[in-house]
Amino acid sequence: MTDTIATNESILVIGGGISGMTAALEAAECGKQVILVEKTPSLGGRVSQLYKYFPKLCHPTCGMEINSRRIKANKNLRVITMAEVDEITGNAGNYNVSITKQPRYINDNCTACGECANAVEAKFDNEHNYNMDKRKGAYLPFNMAYPQRYVLDSGIIGTDDADKAKAACRYDAVDLDMQKETVQLNVGAVIWATGWQPFDAANIQPYGYDRYDNVITSVEFERMMDDFGPTGGKILRPSDNKEAKNIAFIQCAGSRDRNYLKHCSRICCMASLKQTTYVREQYADDGKATIYYIDIRAIDRFEDFYAKVQADTNVSFIKSKVASITEERGTGNPVLHGVNTEGYDRYDNAHDLVVLAVGMQPSVDREKFPVEVITNEHGFIERPEGSTGMFAAGCASDALDVNRAVQNATASALRAIQVVNRFSKTEV
Amino acid sequence: MGNLNTTMIEKYRNSFLHEVEANVEEGEWVKMCMQCGVCSGSCPLGPHWDHPPQELFMMIRAGKREEVLTSSSMWMCTSCYNCIVRCPRELPITHIMHGLAHYAKRLGLVPENQQTEKFAQLFWDNLTNTGRVNELKLGLKLYFMNGFGEGIKMSLKMQDVGLNMLKTGRMSPFELLGGHSIKDKTGFHAMLQKAKELEDAKIAKHGA
Numbered sequence: 299m300t301d302t303i304a305t306n307e308s309i310l311v312i313g314g315g316i317s318g319m320t321a322a323l324e325a326a327e328c329g330k331q332v333i334l335v336e337k338t339p340s341l342g343g344r345v346s347q348l349y350k351y352f353p354k355l356c357h358p359t360c361g362m363e364i365n366s367r368r369i370k371a372n373k374n375l376r377v378i379t380m381a382e383v384d385e386i387t388g389n390a391g392n393y394n395v396s397i398t399k400q401p402r403y404i405n406d407n408c409t410a411c412g413e414c415a416n417a418v419e420a421k422f423d424n425e426h427n428y429n430m431d432k433r434k435g436a437y438l439p440f441n442m443a444y445p446q447r448y449v450l451d452s453g454i455i456g457t458d459d460a461d462k463a464k465a466a467c468r469y470d471a472v473d474l475d476m477q478k479e480t481v482q483l484n485v486g487a488v489i490w491a492t493g494w495q496p497f498d499a500a501n502i503q504p505y506g507y508d509r510y511d512n513v514i515t516s517v518e519f520e521r522m523m524d525d526f527g528p529t530g531g532k533i534l535r536p537s538d539n540k541e542a543k544n545i546a547f548i549q550c551a552g553s554r555d556r557n558y559l560k561h562c563s564r565i566c567c568m569a570s571l572k573q574t575t576y577v578r579e580q581y582a583d584d585g586k587a588t589i590y591y592i593d594i595r596a597i598d599r600f601e602d603f604y605a606k607v608q609a610d611t612n613v614s615f616i617k618s619k620v621a622s623i624t625e626e627r628g629t630g631n632p633v634l635h636g637v638n639t640e641g642y643d644r645y646d647n648a649h650d651l652v653v654l655a656v657g658m659q660p661s662v663d664r665e666k667f668p669v670e671v672i673t674n675e676h677g678f679i680e681r682p683e684g685s686t687g688m689f690a691a692g693c694a695s696d697a698l699d700v701n702r703a704v705q706n707a708t709a710s711a712l713r714a715i716q717v718v719n720r721f722s723k724t725e726v
Numbered sequence: 727m728g729n730l731n732t733t734m735i736e737k738y739r740n741s742f743l744h745e746v747e748a749n750v751e752e753g754e755w756v757k758m759c760m761q762c763g764v765c766s767g768s769c770p771l772g773p774h775w776d777h778p779p780q781e782l783f784m785m786i787r788a789g790k791r792e793e794v795l796t797s798s799s800m801w802m803c804t805s806c807y808n809c810i811v812r813c814p815r816e817l818p819i820t821h822i823m824h825g826l827a828h829y830a831k832r833l834g835l836v837p838e839n840q841q842t843e844k845f846a847q848l849f850w851d852n853l854t855n856t857g858r859v860n861e862l863k864l865g866l867k868l869y870f871m872n873g874f875g876e877g878i879k880m881s882l883k884m885q886d887v888g889l890n891m892l893k894t895g896r897m898s899p900f901e902l903l904g905g906h907s908i909k910d911k912t913g914f915h916a917m918l919q920k921a922k923e924l925e926d927a928k929i930a931k932h933g934a
């Protein structure tokens with residue numbers, strides 16, 4: 299099926315994380331027609347996988363809810379989920395875009411009652427929890443998902459589970475004949491808000507992420523804190539499900555390292571400082587955190603957050619890039635080896651759990667953009683010289699925290715609006 | 727050599743880092759160290775050094791010339807390359823260690839009775855004699871490097887290895903009589919002499 303919508307006065311936003319949602323909403327609330335295309339079944343991006351936000355330690359679900367209300371209330375904004383852009387041709391003010399939309403097998407009738415999930419049996423890796431647990435083949439990606447509609451995993455199509463899901467639905471929302479669709483759009487400006495992905499920690503061989511159960515990543519640690527997450531909101535060791543009370547955080551796991559990511563991912567220092575408060579929240583005086591760092595980069599206004607964590611006597615700081623990790627026989631405790639550069643003392647420190655503060659890298663490989671996009675040496679999108687109708691927003695442009703990503707997204711919405719206005723006027 | 731040391735002190739007064747950059751192999755990398763400590767933590771001989779690499783780099787920047795150049799640290803490097811592989815800034819640390827050792831040797835600042843340095847000298851003398859390494863002589867010299875008693879002990883300990891090498895033709899007893907050689911020994915020595923002259927001239931110029 300081919301469907302043509304939008305005009306060259308519209309703005310296309312690719313990626314529905316916090317940056318894409320912001321850019322789309324700002325433009326739509328200024329009266330522009332906006333199409334927001336998201337690859338996964340729901341909006342929110344990586345922010346929906348965080349437990350709390352630094353620096354205020356509030357829950358991201360709150361801001362996400364405000365944003366989904368704004369989306370629901372806005373007639374100018376159209377959201378297309380499970381869709382990716384295949385091709386973009388044309389120039390600023392006039393781009394032709396081709397989009398492929400994957401079937402969800404669930405239509406708008408869905409009330410998110412969950413009967414289909416109860417009926418099916420097959421289980422799949424749960425991407426929302428970084429594959430730390432399994433989910434059903436009929437699922438809501440996460441509790442606060444927008445849109446609040448279930449999804450059937452393509453893996454159950456053609457199996458008994460698909461029929462069971464259909465039979466269980468009282469609202470006629472399961473549509474097993476749904477097909478892949480192509481959508482053609484004409485838009486005036488494009489915003490890339492495709493975000494970031496965590497650096498693959500298995501590449502850092504001396505840390506043994508792929509060998510030791512009790513070495514996890516910072517993004518996995520966030521999932522452990524979610525009451526509906528893989529551990530039911532408890533900080534547990536993957537090897538034996540024991541409470542992990544003595545936790546090491548290793549900074550620059552993949553960042554600032556020419557062997558891996560050359561750039562500083564900028565947010566990881568704050569993320570680990572924040573995560574030490576999770577340890578204290580959960581285990582009070584029994585919770586101990588140790589941060590191994592090269593230097594702490596609590597950028598600008600965040601200095602006082604750093605000072606507060608430093609004042610906590612249960613949190614220690616060791617100035618050292620950890621050289622390697624081994625596993626203690628019997629206990630499964632990871633042992634960190636290195637030299638504390640303040641005094642040049644060697645250490646071999648055992649902890650219950652190690653959290654690698656992994657770096658942020660662009661989620662789209664620079665070769666994989668469906669149109670020529672200028673990137674810097676790290677793969678983040680740059681503004682080309684001269685005039686353009688394509689802009690980057692949020693982490694597609696740099697490693698940013700939410701505050702900066704949102705500011706950056708608002709700026710790109712304004713730039714896109716300027717392009718659209720310029721072209722619509724010259725055409726009058 | 728002592729003379730060269732004084733000249734260098736004069737020339738690079740207060741800037742040992744510049745001295746290292748100009749005279750030590752790969753020395754221009756030293757300023758790139760960000761003191762993360764991964765090299766020190768990764769060094770298998772780390773516990774036995776006076777100063778692990780990243781501390782040496784800091785000492786160089788702090789102008790601790792005497793302490794660095796007379797240190798036994800860089801002589802402890804076994805070229806395992808762990809540090810190079812893990813250095814986030816890709817500093818050629820192993821090579822810098824050898825560069826520092828070499829420079830200290832030139833200036834006559836090697837700590838007394840330094841074992842690595844002693845063996846290096848034995849190896850050099852052995853090799854330059856005929857243009858080929860004489861393994862038998864080198865082995866014996868190494869065993870007796872620290873005195874007659876030590877030498878006998880070491881030879882007895884290694885006896886089986888030696889005999890097996892002889893048996894399998896990996897070592898010839900006739901090597902003791904002079905040993906195999908390259909064809910044009912005279913030319914080879916002339917070449918080394920020339921290289922030394924060039925090198926000395928370069929240093930004289932730098933030192934001037």
Ligand SMILES: Cc1cc2nc3c(=O)[nH]c(=O)nc-3n(C[C@H](O)[C@H](O)[C@H](O)COP(=O)(O)OP(=O)(O)OC[C@H]3O[C@@H](n4cnc5c(N)ncnc54)[C@H](O)[C@@H]3O)c2cc1C
Pocket residue numbers: 312313314315316317318335336337338341342343344345348350351352353381382383491492493494495516517520565569572656658661662691692693694698699700701703
């Ligand atoms: C461990 C950790 C903790 C953090 N904690 C905090 C914190 O406490 N406070 C804070 O301010 N920041 C924090 N951050 C940073 C925060 O996660 C980012 O700033 C934020 O996710 C940026 O949002 P974004 O929309 O730019 O990117 P993303 O969240 O990555 O969103 C991108 C969206 O685009 C979609 N997409 C990707 N490619 C395509 C494509 N080709 N087509 C269509 N859609 C696509 C993705 O599915 C996703 O929905 C943390 C980061 C880490 C690693």
